[in-house]
Amino acid sequence: MTEQGRNNLREKYGIVPFSFFEGCVSELTRREVPRRHTIIAKSKQSRKSFNSFLSFGLYPSLISVVAYFVLFTTFGVNAFAQSSNSSPPTAIPISVQTDRAPSFLEAYWTEDSISTSTSTTNNSKKEIGPGEGTSTLAIVFVNRGRTDITGVTGYLTLPPGFRAIEGENNVTSPNIAVASYDSIIKAGDTFTMYFTMDVLPQAKVGPYTSDLTLSYSKILEVGQISASMMIPFRLTGKVILDTTLLNQNLTAGSPNPLQILIKNDGTANATGAIVTVVGVSGGTTASNSTSDGRSVNGSATTTVDSETFSIGNIPAGRSVLITPIIYPDYSSGATIQTLDLEIAYNNAYGIRTDSDYSIGMIVAPNPPESVLSINPAIMSTTSSSQSYVANDNKNNATETEDEINENPIQLTAGRLENLRFSITNNGSLPLTDIVFSLSSGTNSVKILGDSRWRVDHMAPLANFPMSTTVYAAEDVINTPTEFEVNADYIERGQSKTDTLNIGAYVDGQIRIRTYDLDINYVGDAPNLVGNLLNEGNTVALFTTIELFNPAVEAESSQSNLNKSLVTGPSQQQYLGDLSENSPLPFSIPLSIDSDLPAGDYPVSLNVTYSDNLRMAHGLLLNDTVVYEGQPSTSSNNDSNNDPFTFVSGISGIFPMVIIVIIVIIVGLFLIRRRNKKKKGEKLSAKITSTGRHSDSNSVSKVTDEDSDFFLDDSSSRKNKP
Structure with a gap:
């Protein structure tokens, strides 16, 4: 194709991508090309019109600028007063001015909110701490210029922990606080601007530095002047004093x-x-x-x-x-x-x-004078019911005794107890005609003995002992109770009454024994088995058991009762809580010599537990167990040495054969199904190719001349420098 022909085609179709003519082009696409060419031509014409509009619009703009300066010269500075905004306006920077900008003097927190030109007083300063909320920061400036200024607006950039109040003083950004001062500030005068903000809880007490932009006007001069400076201020914190009286009663x-x-x-x-x-x-x-x-x-x-x-x-x-x-x-x-x-x-x-x-x-009210005091005595019986205590538990027994001495009034439920106490006259005068009466604070604790005593005379510091029999029911186990002693006596010829209280603790009984001791074999390991039974009326907590191996003298007799069944150490076992009237089984592994003869052997079990007060107790329980000797192992060997038979072999292989056959059948089924699927895909592919061939005959082709044009056009583009 000649160059002239290619140019004609360019004017006809415009510039279209080269990929548009790869292969064949549909009839609809060929009709779309001329329409796109027309749209491009119209766009070029629009741009020309717009450029003409810009050229003609320049003259009105110049006229507007000239009118602005004429009006400003005629009406002065008041004709163009600036309003406060949340962002600094475009103004003449102070660097191009020959005069000095206002300077920073101090910053403090205050309750005032109206800009003033008066001096700062100590009463106007306010302490502000983190999380204070809405607060006002006062910043004091001085006009260092030679002329008066007015219309001052400040834009303070807030550091983290502070937030501007949007909507106040035309604030639109939470990071910039705005304040204004509209009065005339004479040269050398000070003025204060108040910036309102929220002090957030995450603010820290200490110094801060923020950027401040001031925008102001000079009297009888044109334009706004801006000045930027760094403003240091401090979050002072707040002193909050409080008084507390630790002892209010006098x-x-x-x-x-x-x-x-x-x-x-x-x-x-x-x-x-x-x-x-x-x-x-x-x-x-x-x-x-x-x-x-x-x-x-x-x-x-x-x-x-x-x-x-x-x-x-x-x-x-x-x-x-x-x-x-x-x-x-x-x-x-x-x-x-x-x-x-x-x-x-x-x-x-x-x-x-x-x-x-x-x-x-x-x-406090003046208390009545009381000269009597009650002192508990050590109980004649305790709640301990152990008959045997091992040597390694003597420390626990001693500790238990000390605890009982510190709180001697300790009753055991379910049996009669002897309650003892004494009354002392702590006054300096003798008492006469004294009557003491004892009463229980609960119906579950009854006084079975004497409950009333009469004393004719008690000298100063004299002591009168008393005792009685009491019984505590089982429903008050692990609970405190109280006894009340009422005293009526005569002192200095005047009748007086006094009431004394004494407390007691009701504990339960714990009596542990063993039964059904035997030796069982788990596998080839012998175990000492049996049961612990609590015959008391309260639970034994944190119960443990351990087999105790006493030392055997070398010159002991040959009787089995003097021999030890155990040859090695035993490990302590935790059994848990031993409830009353409920057996608790145990099993202790044994290490027995193989040549030990059968017979009856003594066994010592070390049992430890805690009562309701979490006081530890130790018990050594002695009993006898029957040892029948080592069991025969022939039955085990016979079962292990059984000859292999045909029936036993088939019974082991037959399940595996069935599984293999099932796997083979499933595999053949899947292979056959896959072959059918492939044949169907091939048949679908042939049908699709036949349809495409028939459709291609109906698609119109681009002429050789047009194809040559686009091919040459692409190649010519690639060859351009």
Whole structure:
């Protein structure tokens, strides 16, 4: 094809991909080519029109700029006042100005929210800690320029832990806080801008540095000026002091050291702390009666020693303890008193702060004088029921005795117990015509003996012993009980009554024995088997058993009862809880000599357990077991040496043969099915190829001339530099 022919085809079809003409092209596709060519031509025409529009639109833009400068010169700076935005506006940077920008003086937290030009006072500063929430950061600037400025807007970039309040002061970004100052600031004057933000819980106490952009205007000058600077500020933390009285009850008529805990629950240190006890006031009666409603003068009824305490530093999260001494008068009994404190300290800004605190105290009622006391005596019987204790358990037995001596009133349920106690006169005067009566605090513990005693005279420090018989039922096992002793006596010619209480603990009985001892063989290993039986009325906890092997003297007789059945050590076994009237089986492996003759042999079992108070006990149980000698092994050898027969061989091989036959049948079935599937696929492939051949005859071809054109066009593109 000539070059002229190719150019004609380009104008006709436009530029289409080379892959479009690979193989054959459908009729629909050939009709689409001219339409696409027309769309491309229209697009080119549109771009030309747009360029013409831009050329003609340049003149109105220039006219708008000229009009802006004319209006600004005519109406002055007020005609174009700037409004506050959440992002810094485009302004003239301070680097191109010849005047100085406002400078940073200080930053502090405050409760104020209105921008002012007055000086900062200590009262306006506020302590702020992490998680404070909405807070205001005041930043003080000074106008160092030679001219007055106005319309100041600040954009403060917040560090992590702080978040701007969106919607306030036209804030649209949570990372930028905005503040504005609309008044005129004369040269050399200071002004304060207030940035409101949320202090989040993840903020840390300490210094921070943030970027600040100021946008402002000079009086009688055109345009906005911007200045950027770094603003240092500090999250001060907060001092929160709290007072706690560790002992609120006072005793009338005696000195009472009051332990007052002063704790700093805040996040800032309180320095130079001084605590002053201002005084004690009150007089409200602590009883329920309101008959007289009298008022007690605090200074007359209660005096304070050591009124001032210099504490110094109270770190955040720490506490200090002061101990003033209070002297309540005897007449102030059964009243409520208030201790007034004043704490002076330096807060996080170093500003001296005074706080007043009030602490309530209760002056206990004057107690009735009691000169009697009750002392328990050691019980005549204990709950121990062991008959034999092994040598290695003597320490446990000693510990058990000490525990019982510390709490001697310990009753055993299910049997009669002898309860002993004594009454002592601790006063300095003798007592006469004394009557003691004893009563039980529960119906399950009954007093079967004497419950009433009469004494004519008790000298000072005299002791009167008493004893009686009691019985505790099984339903109060492992529970405490109480006995009450009422005393009526005469002292100084006046009749008085006193009540004394004494506690006791009810424990159960644990009596363990063995039965059904025997030797069983598990495989070829002999085992000592039997049962433990608890004949008591409460459970034995954490029960263990171990075979005890006593030493045998060399010159003992030949009797089997003097020989040991066990030759090696035995391992301790854990059996668990041994309930009452319920047997617990055990099995202990034995190591027996092969030449040991048959007969009866003694066995010693070491049993340990714990009672309801988790006190350990040890028991050595002695019994006899019958040993019948080593069992015959001929039956085992006969079973192992049986000759191989044809029937036994077939019975072992026959199942395997059946499995192999099933596997072969399944394999042949799968192979046959696969061959049928392949034949079907081949037949489908032939049918498909025949259909394609018939369809290809109906598809129109691209002319040789057109194909030559696109082939040549592709090759010519590749040859272009």
